[in-house]
Amino acid sequence: MSYLDGQVHEKLRSIVGPANVSSAPEDLQNYAHDELPGVVFLPEAVVKPANTEEVAAVMRLANEVPFPVTPRGLGTGLSGGALAVQGGIVLSLERMNKILEIDEANLMAVVQPGVITGELQKEVEARGLFYPVDPASLDSCSIGGNIAENAGGPRAVKYGITRDYVTGLEAVLPEGEIVRYGGKVVKNVVGYDLANLLIGSEGTLGIITEITLKLLPLPPHRVDLLVPFDDFRPAIRTVAAIITGKKIVPVVMEFMARAGVKACEAFLGREVPFSDAAAQLIIGLAGTGKAEVERQYETVAEICLEMGAADVLVAETPSAKERLWEARRVLLETLKAQSPGGEVEDVVAPRSRIPELGEAVAEISARTGFKMVQWGHAGDGNVHIAIMKMEMPDRVWEEGLPKVAEEIFRVAIGLGGSITGEHGIGYVKRRFITMALGAAEIRAMKRLKEALDPKGILNPGKIFPE
Ligand SMILES: Cc1cc2nc3c(=O)[nH]c(=O)nc-3n(C[C@H](O)[C@H](O)[C@H](O)COP(=O)(O)OP(=O)(O)OC[C@H]3O[C@@H](n4cnc5c(N)ncnc54)[C@H](O)[C@@H]3O)c2cc1C
Secondary structure (H helix, E strand, O other): OOOOOHHHHHHHHHHHOHHHEEOOHHHHHHOOOOOOOOOOOOOOEEEOOOOHHHHHHHHHHHHHOOOOEEEEOOOOOOOOOOOOOOOOEEEEOOOOOOEEEEEOOOOEEEEOOOOEHHHHHHHHHOOOEEOOOOOOOOOOOEHHHHHHHOOOOOOHHHHOOHHHHEEEEEEEOOOOOEEEEEOOOOOOOOOOOHHHHHOOOOOOOOEEEEEEEEOEEOOOEEEEEEEEEOOHHHHHHHHHHHHHHHOOOOOEEEEEEHHHHHHHHHHHOOOOOOOOOOEEEEEEEEEOOHHHHHHHHHHHHHHHHHOOEOOOEEEOOHHHHHHHHHHHHHHHHHHHHHOOOEEEEEEEOOHHHHHHHHHHHHHHHHHHOOEEEEEEEHHHOEEEEEEEOOOOOHHHHHHHHHHHHHHHHHHHHHOOOEOEOOOOOOOOOHHHHHHHOOHHHHHHHHHHHHHHOOOOOEOOOOOOOO
16 A cells, blocks of 8 residues: 655655655665564655654654654664554664763763664773663664664673663654653653653654663673583573572673574684584673672682583683674574574573573474574573574465464463563564463553554554554
8 A cells, every 4th residue: 555645755855855765666675674584564765854853743744644654773673663564654763873962970871863872882981981781783773773672682681771771762752742751860750751661662652862871880891701511401500500699690691502603603614612512601790890800700610610511711802702702793694694584582581491491492493393593691581592494395484483483482471481572572473462461461552552643653563463
């Protein structure tokens, strides 16, 4: 269905400038997918506003006509959230990419939504400050996208997730009203917390146009350990032994299974440390004093060896750390190169139940013949599972994938967890939301959506099943 006629195109051009509205086929293609393989929806136009007023004017026009608007950051999402699944326009926030202020006195940063997360980190670190949220996509994703997905990352085990750092937001609501909530204040309980309502709303309740973020002092000393194990279970038990047993909360506790490490080794074309191990843990430790960090890593290394680790590799220099992280950083790219068709699940479970989750997933994979590779944030109980199509015939894949995904979700929920920890429901997981939420919760969420977006034009076709 086509929503935009020549007049609407003209009005869009007059709002954002002719150079910032495109219907060129190559542009539509570029904005028709995110990083999830195989899910493609062409928008009718791509519109790139430069400021909040332009976003608001586009939303007022969208209500008047009406036509669907799908907000987009930098398109690294893994649940199809930024795709125009019901047509209309993609509203890309990529031009709103300025760091407006780094306020050292108040430990705050004010940014536009299109700022690349890794760029903000570099800027604040150059001033001895720290923005800890580090999705593995940090060099290519936007802060606005992180807010919309409530992104996490390896450092969540110690420092938490995006929500923990947002103290203020400006947003354009679906009908075009501009709202601001919070600011450079750590405490604020005035009325309903509109900022927290928008965080994690996957671009369905408002378009985020400015963000105030809390910063921390940068811990000056950081050491990373790479720890191989001959079996998956002791690797995961080691996580609890460190946190619960020794009361040390590392900055990072990531795990990778052999299949993933081996694939990365082949992809990189060079040897990766301990690639024959059944599982690897990457443990990051940080602190203000060198001696304190050394004491921590000696204790952690001891526990790892007691728990059955085959070795402990310590990386203190930037180049050693780079090598230690190399496989983890290229993992998703590697898996996509191996199998252009696939899906990535990101289930969560209580940390202590991760070994059971891992075993159940391995069993489902063996029984169904769907190839799966597991890795993830062991410290916070968030496991990623790439389900890879490989050479599987289309029909077998299309029929089998929802069943396999449902089995994995059932296991995660049965262990006290849920179906997504950070990638969001988006488009691809809508049909499963009823597994994780009851009818009353879904009704309350839909009422909120209808109240803010009565015409259903902001990012339609997401989160809720048809
Ligand atoms: C290699 C790789 C590693 C990843 N690792 C992690 C990880 O460790 N942790 C993690 O949490 N995620 C991870 N992701 C997923 C993804 O990077 C995050 O979800 C990220 O937050 C998306 O940001 P983006 O700018 O690319 O958003 P997009 O993909 O463009 O959009 C994502 C969603 O946000 C909405 N949106 C975007 N901008 C706005 C805005 N300004 N206002 C309102 N809604 C908006 C969109 O409508 C969409 O629903 C990874 C992805 C890849 C490819």
